[in-house]
Amino acid sequence: MSESLSAIGVSRAYHGVRVVDSVSLDLKPGAITALLGGSGAGKSTLLRLFAGLEPVDDGEIRLGGRVLSSTKTTLAPDKRRIGLIFQDFALFPHLTALQNVQFGLKPLGKEAAQAEALAWLGRLGLTQRADAYPHELSGGEQQRVAIARALAPKPAAILMDEPFSGLDPALRASVRDEALEAVRAADIPALLVTHDPMEALEAADHVAIMRGGRIRQEGPAAEVYMNPVSADVAASLGPVNRMAAAGVPAGLAEMAEGMELVVRPEGICLDPESKVRAKVLASQVTGAMTRLVLEAGGQRLVALVPRHQAPKAGEETGIRLDPALSFIFPSA
Numbered sequence: 001m002s003e004s005l006s007a008i009g010v011s012r013a014y015h016g017v018r019v020v021d022s023v024s025l026d027l028k029p030g031a032i033t034a035l036l037g038g039s040g041a042g043k044s045t046l047l048r049l050f051a052g053l054e055p056v057d058d059g060e061i062r063l064g065g066r067v068l069s070s071t072k073t074t075l076a077p078d079k080r081r082i083g084l085i086f087q088d089f090a091l092f093p094h095l096t097a098l099q100n101v102q103f104g105l106k107p108l109g110k111e112a113a114q115a116e117a118l119a120w121l122g123r124l125g126l127t128q129r130a131d132a133y134p135h136e137l138s139g140g141e142q143q144r145v146a147i148a149r150a151l152a153p154k155p156a157a158i159l160m161d162e163p164f165s166g167l168d169p170a171l172r173a174s175v176r177d178e179a180l181e182a183v184r185a186a187d188i189p190a191l192l193v194t195h196d197p198m199e200a201l202e203a204a205d206h207v208a209i210m211r212g213g214r215i216r217q218e219g220p221a222a223e224v225y226m227n228p229v230s231a232d233v234a235a236s237l238g239p240v241n242r243m244a245a246a247g248v249p250a251g252l253a254e255m256a257e258g259m260e261l262v263v264r265p266e267g268i269c270l271d272p273e274s275k276v277r278a279k280v281l282a283s284q285v286t287g288a289m290t291r292l293v294l295e296a297g298g299q300r301l302v303a304l305v306p307r308h309q310a311p312k313a314g315e316e317t318g319i320r321l322d323p324a325l326s327f328i329f330p331s332a
């Protein structure tokens with residue numbers, strides 16, 4: 001039975017500045033938790049605290065009931081049974097794909113280790129590449145070997161730092177889906193550090209938004225997307241239109257002084273009946289949806305509408321807000 005990997009009030013400071021500040025986060029078995037936030041938010045440092053690559057200045061890291069890090073002790077990374085995956089794959093260059101995966105399986109004995117490593121390569125669609133060296137593998141193949149190598153020794157948890165951001169965008173989604181399916185099947189706590197809101201929403205069960213060393217909101221991905229607690233959290237999960245009360249086009253929303261309107265692009269809907277009129281400055285096809293740049297009451301807005309509804313640049317249209325994708329917060 002797998003156990004949760006938990007941070008309980010952990011902090012870490014460099015040169016007197018807390019880059020991880022009293023963070024509590026519970027990583028549950030069988031769920032992928034995406035840790036999302038801008039550059040310098042403290043995401044990698046928190047991952048390193050979970051891994052034991054850094055000591056905590058305060059708080060504890062626990063696996064189930066067992067303390068892995070506290071102010072008194074830091075269990076070495078290789079004693080934690082935690083798999084690590086980084087952006088740069090970090091395979092042993094002089095070992096084949098098979099030998100790389102076999103490396104962590106030495107205690108099984110050579111034959112059993114080889115059979116197990118081959119089974120893992122098979123699970124990640126790499127049977128044909130078992131004898132290739134890392135330099136002979138594509139980036140996507142290398143990352144799948146790295147995932148097989150991390151999962152093969154049956155770790156108690158897995159921590160991934162931007163594992164897919166080095167991959168070609170065309171390949172990224174398929175490598176990610178395959179890799180995360182294997183992670184999910186392992187039924188262990190999994191942390192995915194990412195810059196990419198789409199990746200977090202598509203791939204994770206749970207998201208935690210970090211900013212300035214603190215977790216600002218966490219919960220099921222769709223719930224946080226639909227109910228952000230602040231404009232910054234909303235912006236961390238995807239593009240938003242942000243307007244101070246005075247800048248909101250007349251009739252679009254009831255706004256009190258000192259408040260800010262935050263609307264997702266898909267929350268600006270076309271409505272021919274609406275009195276709020278907008279001029280289409282640009283109309284850009286982006287797949288099934290069209291991105292519109294609009295101007296209404298002196299305010300520039302970005303909307304995302306189904307392609308078949310999209311007006312052309314230069315046309316005028318009525319707009320209204322979808323209340324489910326529009327949020328009002330006190331101005332920062």
Ligand SMILES: Nc1ncnc2c1ncn2[C@@H]1O[C@H](COP(=O)(O)OP(=O)(O)OP(=O)(O)O)[C@@H](O)[C@H]1O
Pocket residue numbers: 014015019037038039040041042043044045046195
């Ligand atoms: N070893 C270190 N010594 C001093 N400062 C550090 C060290 N490691 C990280 N920092 C600082 O701590 C802050 C948080 O860094 P961290 O790498 O955790 O952020 P991040 O959210 O992962 O950012 P990114 O997405 O850019 O990787 C940054 O300001 C960084 O410069």
